[in-house]
Amino acid sequence: MQLIASTFALAFNHLPRSQFFILGSLTIVVTLAVAFWRPYVCATVVAPPANSVIPLEDYHLSKLIAETNKNLEKPPDIDADLTKNKLNELIAGEAAGVHEYLVSTGDTLISLLTQDGIGIDDITVLAQSYPTLRNLKIGQSLSWRKTADGDLQRLTWNISSRETRTYDRIEDGFQESITNLTGEWRNTIFTGKINGSFVTSARAAGLTRSDVNTVIKALQWQLDFRKLRKGDQFVVLASRETLNNKKNTQSQLLGVRLRTGSKDYYAFRADDGKFYNRDASGLVSGFMRFPTMKRFRVSSNFNPRRLNPITGRITPHRGVDFAVPVGTPVLAVGDGGVLVSKRDIAAGNYVAIRHGCQYMTRYMHLKKLLVKQGQKVKRGDRIALSGNTGRSSGPHLHFEVWINQQAVNPLTTKLPRTEELTGSDRMEYIAQVKKILPQLQLN
Template sequence: MQKQLKAFSLLFYELFSFHRILLSVLMSVPLSISIAQPNLDLTDHTKISAKPIYVKQHHIHAFLPKDSEPIDDSSPSPDEDVLKDEIDTDISNETSTHEHIVSKGDAFSTILHQYDVEQVDIRQLIKIDIEMHHLQVGQKLSWTLNEGHQIEHLIWERSQSEKRYYDRTKEGFKVSILFGTGELYQKITKVVVNGSFINSAKFSGLNSQEIREVITALQWQIDFRKLHDGDYFEILTMHATLNGAKQHSDLLGVRFCNVSQDYYAIRAADGKFYDRNGSGLTSGFMRFPTFRKYRVSSPFNPRRKNPITGRIAPHKGVDFAVPIGTPVLSIGNGEVIVSTFSDTAGNYIAIRHGRQYMTRYMHLKTLFVKKGQKVKRGEYIALSGNTGRSTGPHIHFETWINNQAVNPLTARLPSMACLTGKELLVYLTRVKKVLFQLHKE
């Protein structure tokens, strides 16, 4: 009995003061009633039956205050935050379909893990094809996910003459390997802007994949929503055929020209785009939206379950337990697309970085930026708070890539990179060849 009282006492004092007061009042009501009724006969022969309720240790947290939003709460939909323009509406960007060019330091498991692919799928694919451990820079992976974040179909383009297909079956995955005689040829396409970039590019003969690659390559240098008639692009692509059939095209380099300046993006051997001097085209991202890393009070978990109801209640970000008034920083250069109040998220901000990335910051006290404002990496955007549906001071921080929430602590984010040494020399040789092609027009 003493052990039970001690456990209850510890649990009681873990509650916030308000909850302790409320619980004390509720417990005192029956006692007051019994004292007010002295004629109530509770003799020794009276039997009082009570059914004990057992709560598992890992369920206790469900009854205690948390430094995050309620477990069944949902944050505002990203569809409401993302700018809707011609690029979003005219170019399909299904969150279930992804592709990745292998870069230096990439591994098969880490590439797929950041998109929350089922770990069992990753293990099965590596088990049936041990070569997955030996990805090479420049190879391409593309895959399609189902609603359960399971891989339905994956393609590994190992070279111009070999492609491997992995299809889900009831027993696991089936592998098919296609070999053939491949041919390569280069093509220069000139796109002159006339009203809409998308329509101008399509009119010039580019397909949706090629248009997306151009946007991705130049997303950090120009705003595709603010082009002018007469601006033009010179685009160098490499086309591949296999057994006589066209397979795909890769963007090698692009030059954008307007009345005041030319912009370049040229693909290096590592699959990334750099300028003519080998400098990266992004300013890089910080990992945390604060000056230092604070305690994570609630981790990223897209499959989080309510321990009571058993329903899926995804937590699409990371909660950092911070004191109210802690400076909140933008993790990268971008444009503020939301700065407002929500019943659930409280004061919150959404920032778009290029065309692929978006970050969101919730439960803030004070907002320092407005919608449409440009911000720099490390710039103050707000002070942390406890607004909206929150039971403790914290920052709820989300990172989205291609309209899909990823783990902010593990996702591969753009870095401030530049080529050096032998890699730079090889790249500069490639630059000369690409520029020669681009300036032919």
């Protein structure tokens, strides 16, 4: 018995509870909830949410705060009638033998059930048959009912607003049944004008955070969201799910039209989940692997720990060197905007180009610059003539690729590719666009 108990203690990592700990955890949870979402903006890199972060909805958070207050045994600061109703509910629940609990920091299946006097043998059988029960998350609710003898009769685990698992006592253990709710999907149009940033304007028009991110990601290669002007218009068609009469449980963006100045930009979702242009061509502008017409020999590879031939110190070589004769045309490897085009002591004459939200390429030791800062370039455009300027030991072209502010190996890194729909996928997509397009009317 002792062995089982200690095994459980290890498996469930049961933490001691104290008021101080709960307060501290709540602070962390609130901080996480605030920090969890950041708009997809070009200036900052959006890190995917870490697995350890638990997304908390406002609903969960308010419940959690209520639960914490309860644990602190502070008198709830709410309307007297409400308190009475809650009390009645609680009494009714207790009378029917149903115990409800909202999972809080440090809770485990074993800690919750043993506190209510349920025997460890039952809990052991349950947890061994259904190991997923070890993954209780803060904010989920558990309820259980006991037999007349005080044994566990039924355990209900509300995993999310759409998934519930129930465990019923059977002859030799427990049986699991899973209920998944599906909501009703309905298409909705959202229109708005830019006033401030795109993110705030789109949120004000009723788009969800994920809708906003989808729009920016889909159109990042077509336009610079930071250059939108006040009064620019947008219209979005999204499919929204209604579950248990709660709106906006889930949202899927189907089409967007954005007008800046007198130019319209469109993106529509295809069945593959990607976004394409009105004519079914990809919105992502693909990259060339090499910044020259011809392939040249690599004279020095990408190497984060290279011994610099000129300074004699270990300094990262953030790009790749091509043995290119002076005067060779240097080409932009993708569509973008010129960030820098100037002379530098180390880099010599150099050009930096920004592509979409995440990519940047740099070209160094050039003889002649052919583009100006702020200029738009297309893939394959001549941006310079190669040379031997700056800290350079001979004629060559130094070429860098950066992704999310990190230099990567230009010869091996995965580069954006132009995607295109073909065959029946394309036909279906175009039929879909024909249906959506007339709905995207600007005010």
